[in-house]
Amino acid sequence: MSKMARFVLTVNGERREVEAEPDMPLLWVLRDLLDLTGTKYSCGIGVCGMCNVHLDGELTPSCSVPVAAASGREVTTIEGISPDGSHPVQQAWLEERVSQCGYCQPGQIMAAIALLRRNPTPDDAAIDEVMGGTLCRCGSYPRIRRAIHRAAGKVGA
Amino acid sequence: MSALQNPGRRSFMVTTVAAGSGLLLAFALGSCGAVSSANGRSGFRPNGWLRITPGGRIIITVAEAEMGQGVHTSLAMLVAEELEVGMEQVEVEQASVDNRLYGWQSTGGSTSIREGWEPMRRAGATARQMLVEAAARRWQVPPGECRARLGVVEHPASGKRATYGELASAAAQLDPPSQVSLKDPASFRIIGRATGEVEAVPVVTGRLRYASDLKLPGMLTAVVVHCPVFGGGVRSVASEAALRVAGVRRVLEIEEGVVVLAEHFWAAQQGARALRIEWDYGAAAGLDSAGIRRLFQSHADRFDSIDQELARALESAPRRLEADYHIPFQAHAVPESICCTVHIHDGICEVWVPTQSPSDAQEVAARLSLSRPGYLLQRLKGKLLGRPFDTVRIHTMRLGGGFGRRLAVDYVVEAVKIAKLAQAPVRLLWPREEEIRYGYYRPASLHRMRAGLDRQGMPLAWHQLAVGAGGFRSPYYSIPARGGDTLKLESGVPTGPWRSVGHSYNAFVIEGFVDELAAAAGRDPLDYRLALLEDEPRFRAVIEQAAERAGWGGRLPEGHHLGLAAHPSFGSLVAQVVELSADRERGIRLHRIVCVVDCGRVVNPDTVKAQMEGGIIFGLTATLAGAITIRNGRVEQSNLHDFPLLRMGEVPPIDVYIVPSSAPPGGVGEPGVPPVAPAVVNALYAATGKRIRELPVKPEELFQ
Known part of the structure; x- marks a missing residue:
């Protein structure tokens, strides 16, 4: 039954080759084949956003993208944002002391960066529209909103 | 390693020494501290360690698990304050599980700061005093002429200075002082100031490895x-x-x-x-939510062993009220499955x-x-x-x-x-589906509430019959005859603690029902509560501030309504006011939540606020978003599409105010949860005249 095939992706600027079933979700390719575990699993059905990555710059839940569909494309994960937390969105997250358990925060940060690239100074409605896709069980939403306002205008397109 | 007891007092501290390896202090959180015998076998069960290496690293080892409640940071703040070091100078390490070293480990019940408040500070102060003593001996000056600051001991008169690392091994040769003096809160540099989480950078970079x-x-x-x-x-x-x-x-x-x-x-x-x-x-294949509800109801109907005096007080009251409240199962939906x-x-x-x-x-x-x-x-x-x-x-x-x-x-x-x-x-x-379907749920329960009122509408008697859940709670209001009974029933569904445990449903039924009494009396829900809290000035102050901050009794925007609820739990007092509007066309819209908390002495005010915000959103999700229901012996929900959590745009602005207090610290991880559900239904009553006694709120029933 195996339909194993070789796929080439660009992950955080590096060319990566993986052998996988074509329908293996990008999430598990990242986590279990490439050991990039900053991208988190939570629902697996594309409703929680904790597995958010950028696929050719577009915000995408990686659990809902088969590796075959990501082949030849640019994938950016939380590990590709900055190694030390120096990205303006990460800085805003630290300054607003956003995270509690922290598990959803990589997905939140990926969503916020995608939002700010498209809309550098979003109002609350624009924030709700994009950030509504990523859940936080600890309830850090008020701080996420403040962190996005703080990072407004600091993220290049 | 050898252990020496702290002489001359019923101590909770020993020193362990290995030559030249720096200073290591053990201390115990909670009430289990006792004098150690020299071999460390009996009595003394430390659950935290403070280590200062010759290289100057300051490592605090704690047994409490970090789950977003900020406990690693708060406990480290307590030590750093008294040790006279900056937060950036300390490292926090998770304890291994070794009963010999750390005692029984469990993190729950919002206890960490309540238990750690004194021992953690005492540990820092003891180490500081030993380091100062070691420096004073080295320089042959009185310890009183030395001072410790940011990891350095100085002797201003001679200009001598030594770092904690340089002094650590010498300090370890000293007996721990029999008396340590803790700082006057007025001179706190760290405690009481908003402090960022010690593990925040690994979180935001995705480098933090969860299990x-x-x-x-x-x-x-x-x-x-x-x-x-x-x-x-x-x-x-x-x-x-x-x-x-x-x-x-x-x-x-x-x-x-x-x-x-x-x-x-x-x-x-x-x-x-x-x-x-x-x-x-x-055997459970026929189980369903409706059947569980009928089971609870039939037991409530048959219950007749209420305390006779209380029963008489209820029956002889000029006016009587009775209402059934229904609480559903709730899942935890932990984000990391x-x-x-x-x-x-x-x-x-x-x-x-x-x-x-x-x-x-x-x-x-x-x-x-x-x-x-x-x-x-x-x-x-x-x-x-x-x-x-x-x-x-x-x-x-x-x-x-x-x-x-x-x-x-x-x-x-x-x-x-x-x-x-x-x-x-x-x-x-576990795939998410297993986490939702195979949990230990907040128990479903039925609460039959009864009250007897005098001619002015003030309560003479109060009774709560809790069926299916962990237990009733007597109201904190001054009512001449009050009490309750609990009928624990196995529904067949596995249940367990869910953030704030019994308070999550007891606050709902008490604060919902007291609002009903106020309405029956024709009185303002705030005034009514305050009238019943004349002997509770601290709690009154919390409620009054919440009402004032929310603009209670003032002019609100067209169509906006307020609901109030307050609940003490885990050593803290919390009051919340929900401002919302509700109409058939646009449904329920939340505009703002005001939360006032008195949790005694505050270690990290930012954590207190974060926990109130998080607790409110957790409670709000269970009030408005969904519940776990059973059909054919199975959980009907399976993932976050049919057990939804509130999303960012569904959560209104939340304003948290902390009451300054020098009372002993209370817990904060859980007390933010209980008041929000009753505050929402009380606001919905104000908006629609319809009393909601069942969670989650179903807007379609509200506007029938």
Whole structure:
């Protein structure tokens, strides 16, 4: 039954080759084949956003993208944002002391960066529209909103 | 290592010394501290350590698990304050599970700061005093002429200075002081100031490894398929299709269900989907939510053993009120799904697990990984030497959400069983569907509320009959005759602690019903409550401030309404006011939530605010978003699409105010949850005149 095939992706600027079933979700390719575990699993059905990555710059839940569909494309994960937390969105997250358990925060940060690239100074409605896709069980939403306002205008397109 | 007791006092501290290795202090949180004997066997059970290395590292080891409540940061703040070091100078380390070193480990009940407030500061102060003493001896000056600041001891008169690292080994040769003086709160530099989390950078860079992120050489990933009906079991399994899935290695059966072992999670999950399992559904196959409700109701109807005096007070009151409140099951939906990694090697069972109960985890891992005689021998040895189970190593990992779910250790049981059978390192990771369907839920319950009022509408008698849940709670309002009864019933659905435990439903029924009494009396709900709290000035102040901040009694925007609720729990007092509008056209819209908390002395005000915000959103989700329902013995929900959590745009602005207080610290992880549900339904009553006595709120019923 195996339909194993070789796929080439660009992950955080590096060319990566993986052998996988074509329908293996990008999430598990990242986590279990490439050991990039900053991208988190939570629902697996594309409703929680904790597995958010950028696929050719577009915000995408990686659990809902088969590796075959990501082949030849640019994938950016939380590990590709900055190694030390120096990205303006990460800085805003630290300054607003956003995270509690922290598990959803990589997905939140990926969503916020995608939002700010498209809309550098979003109002609350624009924030709700994009950030509504990523859940936080600890309830850090008020701080996420403040962190996005703080990072407004600091993220290049 | 040798242990010396702190002489001359009923101490909670010993020093342990290894020559030239710096200073190591042990201390105990909670009430278990007692004088240590020299061999460390009896009495003294430290659960925290402070280590200062000759190289100047300051390492605080804590047994409390971090799950977003900020406990590692807050406990470190207490030590750093008295030690006279900056927060950037300290490292926090998670304790290993060793009962000899750390005592019984469990994190729940919002207890960490309440128990750590004094011992953690005392530990810092003791170390500081010993370092100053060591410096004074070295320089042959009186200790009183030296001062400690930011990790350095100075003697201003001579200009001499030495770092803590340089002094640590000499300090370790000294007896701990019999008396330490703690700082005057007025001179606190760290306690009471908003402080960022010590592990924040690894979180925002994705570098922090949760248990489910660990990868061991040769590790297999396990997915367990549990019987969809509670209490059922496997009759037969056809695993051929599962075994044909690329990456699947084995299919196993354990008591809890069918296990697929694979090279990675995706293969294991695909394999699990391909299993053909015939289940023996067992006795619970007919269970459903409506039946559970009827069961509760029939028991409530038959109940007739209310205290006679209270019954007389209720019956003789000029006016009587009675109402049934219904509470549904709730799941935890921990963001990091249930997981545990186990590697059994070289006679050691090593466990990496996000758990609120590391000691329970160790106990079950020992029971399952050892032979029966081996287990009993180790347990005996442990009882005699205070050091059980040295063949089990528990690595308590940061929790991707706890909320009470991770007080249970069912997943440790499964992971150890699987690792034994697999003879390989195993990462157990439940698909979200298993986490939702196979939990320990906040119990469903029925609460029959009764009150008797005088002619002015003030309560003379109050009774709560709690059916199905953990227990009733007597109201904190001054009512001449008040009490309750509890009928504990097994519904057949597994239940367990859920953030704020019994307070989550008791606050709902008490604060909902007291609002009903106020309405029956024709009085303002705020005034009515205050009239019943004349002997509780601290609680009154919290409620009054919440009302004032929310603009109670003032002019609100067109169509906006307020609802109030207040509830003391875990040593803290919280009042919340919800501002909302509700109409048929646009449904329920939340505009703002005001929260006032008096949690006594505050360690990290930012954590207090974060926990209030988080608690409110957690409670709001259970009020408005959904619930767990049972049909044919199964949980009807399966994932976050049908057990939804509130999203960012559904949460209104939340304003948290902290009452300055010098009272002993209260808990903050849980007390923010209870008031929000009753505050919402009380506001909905103000908006629509309709009283909601059942959660979650169903807007379609509100506007019928």
